[in-house]
Amino acid sequence: MNIAVVGTGYVGLVTGTCLSDVGHHVTCIDIDEKKIAKLKQGESPIYEPGLEELLEANIRSGNLTFTTDYKQGFKDKDVAYIAVGTPENEDGSANLSFVETVAKQIAETARQDIIVVTKSTVPVGTNHHVLSILEANKQEGVNVSVVSNPEFLREGSAIHDTFYGDRIVIGADDSQAADTIEEINRPFNVPVYKTDVASAEMIKYASNAFLATKISFINEVANICERVGANVEDVAAGMGMDERIGNKFLNAGIGYGGSCFPKDTKALVDIAKQAGYDFKILNEVVDVNTQQQRLLVDKVKDHFDGKLEGRTFGVLGLAFKPNTDDMREAASIIVTKELLEAGAHIKAYDPIAMDNAKQVLDERVNYQNNTEETIKDVDAILILTEWDEFKDLFNNEAFQAIENPIVFDGRNIYKEDEISEVTYYSVGR
Numbered sequence: 364m365n366i367a368v369v370g371t372g373y374v375g376l377v378t379g380t381c382l383s384d385v386g387h388h389v390t391c392i393d394i395d396e397k398k399i400a401k402l403k404q405g406e407s408p409i410y411e412p413g414l415e416e417l418l419e420a421n422i423r424s425g426n427l428t429f430t431t432d433y434k435q436g437f438k439d440k441d442v443a444y445i446a447v448g449t450p451e452n453e454d455g456s457a458n459l460s461f462v463e464t465v466a467k468q469i470a471e472t473a474r475q476d477i478i479v480v481t482k483s484t485v486p487v488g489t490n491h492h493v494l495s496i497l498e499a500n501k502q503e504g505v506n507v508s509v510v511s512n513p514e515f516l517r518e519g520s521a522i523h524d525t526f527y528g529d530r531i532v533i534g535a536d537d538s539q540a541a542d543t544i545e546e547i548n549r550p551f552n553v554p555v556y557k558t559d560v561a562s563a564e565m566i567k568y569a570s571n572a573f574l575a576t577k578i579s580f581i582n583e584v585a586n587i588c589e590r591v592g593a594n595v596e597d598v599a600a601g602m603g604m605d606e607r608i609g610n611k612f613l614n615a616g617i618g619y620g621g622s623c624f625p626k627d628t629k630a631l632v633d634i635a636k637q638a639g640y641d642f643k644i645l646n647e648v649v650d651v652n653t654q655q656q657r658l659l660v661d662k663v664k665d666h667f668d669g670k671l672e673g674r675t676f677g678v679l680g681l682a683f684k685p686n687t688d689d690m691r692e693a694a695s696i697i698v699t700k701e702l703l704e705a706g707a708h709i710k711a712y713d714p715i716a717m718d719n720a721k722q723v724l725d726e727r728v729n730y731q732n733n734t735e736e737t738i739k740d741v742d743a744i745l746i747l748t749e750w751d752e753f754k755d756l757f758n759n760e761a762f763q764a765i766e767n768p769i770v771f772d773g774r775n776i777y778k779e780d781e782i783s784e785v786t787y788y789s790v791g792r
């Protein structure tokens with residue numbers, strides 16, 4: 364099949380690369396010329412394990428090409444995927460301006476019948492809105508249809524998730540278009556769930572909101588565990604043995620971040636509000652997460668009796684989770700901001716996300732080259748991301764050289780029996 368993918372962020376790039384890898388002819392289109400120039404060389408603009416190898420192989424085989432030119436990108440394409448961003452508006456609603464622009468560009472460019480597939484996460488009703496834009500702007504004699512095909516990949520395991528996902532959701536009111544998209548995805552051998560457009564759009568938001576709820580739930584349980592002398596890890600393990608609950612997404616910590624959960628939970632609250640419904644639970648999930656991202660700062664302040672002025676903290680991990688360089692809505696943003704506001708100095712290190720961190724964090728953050736430099740001469744160490752290389756911290760010679768080390772672990776990466784001769788704070792234990 365001949366496919367165009369519009370937008371080469373996480374989703375567009377992974378979708379385009381994987382579709383080409385299973386034999387389709389794919390052209391990825393982006394308006395960002397620098398990105399496209401890099402991609403043409405087989406260089407990935409994002410850090411994602413396994414992506415660059417797949418990119419190179421498929422560029423070499425001729426199945427995968429990149430362009431900023433819509434005309435060239437849509438030439439002879441049967442299907443166009445929309446994978447541009449749907450960021451948060453100030454009121455929490457999803458900003459659809461990129462999707463709308465792309466829909467208009469597709470309509471104005473396509474000279475042949477085309478199925479437009481929305482991969483971007485969009486509120487219920489958006490695909491119908493896209494169809495009306497396509498109908499209003501298309502060339503004479505061209506037939507267009509729309510399919511909702513939300514994306515469920517996780518950053519850091521995006522390639523694996525594409526080839527071994529739990530499901531592919533295809534929402535269409537036109538069964539022929541749905542069959543074509545099912546056929547395109549057949550080589551992935553992932554279970555397909557077909558439904559109407561509105562339900563597919565809702566499945567994406569409801570899934571992310573449910574996972575976020577699980578995290579805020581276990582975080583509140585953790586906060587109670589601390590007060591009553593229980594251990595949240597044991598509690599989660601015991602709960603997770605019940606198959607109805609499941610053992611995933613029950614890791615307590617300093618809350619969820621990233622490019623999806625924070626914005627999608629708020630967008631679903633707004634979708635409900637627009638429909639005249641108050642989504643009470645989800646409102647609380649969002650509030651609990653904001654509180655949880657500050658938890659470590661409160662613990663630091665308690666330990667030092669509120670006196671942080673002039674103290675230095677070593678921060679290990681800045682990305683919103685390991686195996687990504689993504690800083691969007693990372694807990695490190697709020698933690699570093701509050702410590703700096705309280706008059707502290709910050710040394711920080713992340714194995715991969717430092718370049719992106721420099722664009723986002725306060726300029727007073729003092730970046731280091733490795734763990735050893737970061738933990739030297741500090742009043743306490745804060746762990747914000749559970750990168751594998753921090754899991755061995757207690758065996759690190761530089762750590763062992765610290766007199767009376769103090770560690771605030773926001774991700775519970777050490778087991779109780781590893782902690783001796785360390786003043787150690789974690790979450791819910």
Ligand SMILES: NC(=O)c1ccc[n+]([C@@H]2O[C@H](COP(=O)([O-])OP(=O)(O)OC[C@H]3O[C@@H](n4cnc5c(N)ncnc54)[C@H](O)[C@@H]3O)[C@@H](O)[C@H]2O)c1
Nearest residue numbers: 370371372373374393394395446447448449483484514518
């Ligand atoms: N990041 C994830 O892990 C993830 C997972 C599932 C779903 N999603 C959803 O997928 C969508 C895309 O997310 P992302 O993180 O890949 O986005 P992103 O913001 O990282 O990338 C979007 C890309 O689209 C390009 N773009 C913008 N306008 C364009 C236009 N008119 N023509 C061509 N290109 C244009 C931008 O230059 C950018 O490269 C969002 O709706 C998001 O919620 C993201």
Ligand SMILES: O=c1ccn([C@@H]2O[C@H](COP(=O)(O)OP(=O)(O)O[C@H]3O[C@H](CO)[C@@H](O)[C@H](O)[C@H]3O)[C@@H](O)[C@H]2O)c(=O)[nH]1
Nearest residue numbers: 514515516517518578612613614618619620621623683684
């Ligand atoms: O038990 C857990 C699991 C996750 N997290 C945090 O939750 C956030 C999100 O993690 P994860 O879901 O692994 O990463 P994302 O790449 O943001 O993926 C989510 O968001 C994507 C975008 O919509 C979806 O496609 C994925 O299915 C969904 O998992 C991170 O800050 C994690 O630290 C926890 O605190 N505890």
